[in-house]
Amino acid sequence: MPRGRTPADICIYGGAAGGGKTVGLILEPLRYVGRVANFTAVFFRRTTPQITNPGGLLDESQNFYPRVGGTLHLGAREWRWPRAGKIKFSHLQFETAVYDWQGAQIALICFDELTHFTAHQFFYMVSRNRSTCGVRPYIRATCNPDADSWVAGFLAWWIDQETGLPIPERAGAVRYYVRVAEKIVWADRSEDLMQHLPRPEDLPPGFDLPRPSKLTRARGTEGSNPAPSAGESGANLTIHP
Secondary structure, eight states, X not given: XXXXXXXXXXXXXXXXXXXXXXXXXXXXXXXXXXXXXXXXXXXXXXXXXXXXXXTSHHHHHTTTGGGGTOEEEGXXXXXXXXXXXXXXXXXXXXXXXXXXXXXXXXXXXXESSGGGSOHHHHHHHHTTOOOSSSSOOEEEEEEOOOTTSHHHHXXXXXXXXXTXXXXXXXXXXXXXXXXXXXXXXXXXXXXXXXXXXXXXXXXOTTOOOOOGGGGGGOOOOOOSSSSOOTTOEEEEEEEEO
């Protein structure tokens, strides 16, 4: 399945440098930003220089976005469209930088070089992946091979543990997960994860469990306290080599 048409909430593109992963990521929000009012996408790199350096994300975006109606607001490091669509570039240099996004609602989150981020940063931002514009919220990420990164464990099912290469027959396969107390539980069907979610009476006020048909995005909340809440997030995921 072409990665642009995957139904997964989270899709991660792997491969060595120079394979076009970043360009594919930059093109992703163009599916919506010019035609869906108030659509917002945010690209994350670990540091600001990785965004602004020659040949970085901001430079690459200028090859495409002006052609489709985008206007660059350089000071804010964001592109804007007439119907209030917006694509922003930001950093998460420090572990605590994620809390600057507390309360944010971002329809599309893009991580360029996911292995540069910590697991805490990624899963916190999953909780900010919300949408009020009508587009189902989703996440896209790129990464280079890094056996020492938390990402390697997260994607272990898709990777041949002897060769370190993607397993061809599993590329593009969608799986489901929930994350409870920092432990990830995987399943091939969303309904198989219901038993791992907390009981409704054990949830904090305002936390609603989804029906099994909507478990692909089990809602959770994380505040500024780094301690994770039970059932904090869930999604379906696929990986493309």
